[in-house]
Amino acid sequence: MNRFEEFVRDVSRYFELAGVVGLLAMFLVNLIDVVGAKLFKWPLPGALEVISFSLLVAIAPAIAHGLFLGVHLRIDFIIQKFPKTLRGVLDTLVSIFCMILFILIFWKALEYGYSLQKAGEIGSSSKIPFFPFAYILAISCVPAVLYFVLETIKSVKGRP
Numbered sequence: 527m528n529r530f531e532e533f534v535r536d537v538s539r540y541f542e543l544a545g546v547v548g549l550l551a552m553f554l555v556n557l558i559d560v561v562g563a564k565l566f567k568w569p570l571p572g573a574l575e576v577i578s579f580s581l582l583v584a585i586a587p588a589i590a591h592g593l594f595l596g597v598h599l600r601i602d603f604i605i606q607k608f609p610k611t612l613r614g615v616l617d618t619l620v621s622i623f624c625m626i627l628f629i630l631i632f633w634k635a636l637e638y639g640y641s642l643q644k645a646g647e648i649g650s651s652s653k654i655p656f657f658p659f660a661y662i663l664a665i666s667c668v669p670a671v672l673y674f675v676l677e678t679i680k681s682v683k684g685r686p
Contacts, residue, residue, distance in 0.1 A: 572652025586663045
C-alpha cells in the first residue's frame with residue numbers, strides 16, 4: 527500500500543511540474559505581448575489563445591498534487607459531528623463518487639480531443655490545434671483517479 531501511495535504521489539509531483547511549465551508559458555507570453563505592444567507597437571499575434579491554452583496546462587496537471595497537499599476545498603464541519611462508522615461510510619462514498627467523476631472527465635475529454643482532432647480545429651489567430659489540450663486534460667485526470675482509488679482503499683481499511 528505504501529509503495530502505491532508513493533507511486534501516486536510521485537506521479538502527481540511530475541504532473542505538477544507540467545503545471546509549472548504552463549504557468550511560466552503564461553507569464554512569458556503575457557510579458558512578450560505587453561512589451562511588444564507598448565514598446566514596439568506590435569502585440570504578439572494569438573497571445574490570448576496561447577495564454578488560454580497555457581492556463582489549462584497550468585491547472586489541470588496540478589489537480590492531483592493539490593489533492594495530496596489538501597489545498598482543495600472540503601466541507602468537513604458537518605461530517606465531523608457524525609459517528610465514526612458513518613464518517614467512514616461517507617468518506618468511502620465520496621471517494622468513490624470523486625473517482626467516478628474523474629473517470630468520466632477523462633473519458634469525455636478523450637472523446638472531445640478525438641473529435642477536435644478529426645475536425646482539425648485550430649485557434650483563429652494562433653493556428654495552434656485544440657486537440658492536444660483536450661488530451662492534456664484527459665491525461666491529467668489519471669493521477670486524480672489514482673488518488674481517489676488510494677483514498678477509497680484507505681477509507682475502507684479505516685485508516686486516515
